[in-house]
Amino acid sequence: MNVMRPIRNVDDLAQAGLIDAGEALSLEAVAERYAIALTPAMAKLIDRSDPADPIARQFVPDVAELVVLPEERADPIGDHAHSPVEGIVHRYPDRVLLKAVHVCPVYCRFCFRREMVGPQGLGTLDAATLDAAFAYIRDHREIWEVILTGGDPLVLSPRRLEEMLSVLADIEHVKIVRFHTRVPVVDPLKIDGALIAALKVSGKTIYVALHANHPRELTAKARAACARLVDAGIVLVSQSVLLKGVNDDPDVLAALMKAFVETRIKPYYLHHPDLAPGTSHFRLTIAEGQKIVAALRGRISGLCQPTYILDIPGGHGKADIGRNAVHEIREGCYSISDYRGGEHIYPPAE
Numbered sequence: 001m002n003v004m005r006p007i008r009n010v011d012d013l014a015q016a017g018l019i020d021a022g023e024a025l026s027l028e029a030v031a032e033r034y035a036i037a038l039t040p041a042m043a044k045l046i047d048r049s050d051p052a053d054p055i056a057r058q059f060v061p062d063v064a065e066l067v068v069l070p071e072e073r074a075d076p077i078g079d080h081a082h083s084p085v086e087g088i089v090h091r092y093p094d095r096v097l098l099k100a101v102h103v104c105p106v107y108c109r110f111c112f113r114r115e116m117v118g119p120q121g122l123g124t125l126d127a128a129t130l131d132a133a134f135a136y137i138r139d140h141r142e143i144w145e146v147i148l149t150g151g152d153p154l155v156l157s158p159r160r161l162e163e164m165l166s167v168l169a170d171i172e173h174v175k176i177v178r179f180h181t182r183v184p185v186v187d188p189l190k191i192d193g194a195l196i197a198a199l200k201v202s203g204k205t206i207y208v209a210l211h212a213n214h215p216r217e218l219t220a221k222a223r224a225a226c227a228r229l230v231d232a233g234i235v236l237v238s239q240s241v242l243l244k245g246v247n248d249d250p251d252v253l254a255a256l257m258k259a260f261v262e263t264r265i266k267p268y269y270l271h272h273p274d275l276a277p278g279t280s281h282f283r284l285t286i287a288e289g290q291k292i293v294a295a296l297r298g299r300i301s302g303l304c305q306p307t308y309i310l311d312i313p314g315g316h317g318k319a320d321i322g323r324n325a326v327h328e329i330r331e332g333c334y335s336i337s338d339y340r341g342g343e344h345i346y347p348p349a350e
């Protein structure tokens with residue numbers, strides 16, 4: 001198969017040589033539940049001779065996804081509990097998520113919103129729903145930052161992005177607009193002049209939080225795409241997920257963080273993997289994660305240090321688990337303090 005076109009199903013994976021015929025049959029059951037997509041850039045990056053390739057592990061489905069543990073949940077970080085109107089998540093006073101689109105250019109096998117994204121997911125907000133979401137932001141003067149996430153907001157056309165951003169431009173109390181995206185890495189040529197022009201909103205500061213998990217993802221083309229954004233005055237920060245078999249090694253993680261800093265991207269969050277259904281094969285224990293993160297301390301510059309965080313299940317927000325917010329009560333069971341001082345047992349009881 002020509003890897004110049006996107007991969008969207010099990011047949012495409014087989015034709016691209018990413019799975020064999022025997023696997024294809026068993027993976028249909030996974031495909032029925034969770035969306036599949038790889039961009040040509042990511043398919044090309046996979047080393048087909050390596051059965052444990054860290055890029056393949058992130059995007060090529062695995063039958064292990066059919067194993068759902070009791071503590072896993074469809075909404076692992078509790079978006080629904082904080083959604084006053086469709087498309088908005090208002091978890092912290094000064095900022096909201098605006099989930100305008102539930103489509104991504106790739107579907108990560110560990111995705112925390114895997115029950116919401118993809119062709120069978122929540123789709124794209126229609127005009128009336130989007131208007132209601134903007135009205136919510138307009139009516140809540142405490143909202144200082146709007147985070148466009150989803151899905152991946154940079155799958156939208158420059159024209160659609162410009163329309164949305166022009167609405168935010170007129171809301172005086174919103175000062176920061178942040179995009180959560182994988183596009184500069186997985187589809188770097190999409191970061192062109194038209195898209196960058198659309199992202200620049202007069203009177204607002206624009207941040208892009210780039211999601212990447214392995215240093216090989218920062219290819220020359222990806223770095224050039226990031227450079228175009230930074231040169232345009234957009235601030236870049238990173239987001240990564242600590243994933244078993246992908247980056248659960250201090251050397252790999254150090255190389256990833258250094259690659260971010262070299263690309264003018266400030267390492268921001270390293271997420272402990274969420275309790276999304278069928279993702280236990282990616283999860284380490286918190287103690288294992290803390291050990292890896294501690295190993296980064298003496299190894300790489302302070303500029304390269306991310307904050308290791310857990311989104312507390314149930315919508316209680318983020319906790320810095322690299323530091324004092326977590327206490328092991330007994331083996332594998334922790335008490336986590338949220339930002340209000342509340343204590344939560346992790347993993348939670350079913």
Ligand code: SF4
Nearest residue numbers: 104107108111150151
């Ligand atoms: S890009 Fe983000 S929202 Fe989309 S599948 Fe990956 S983790 Fe999920």
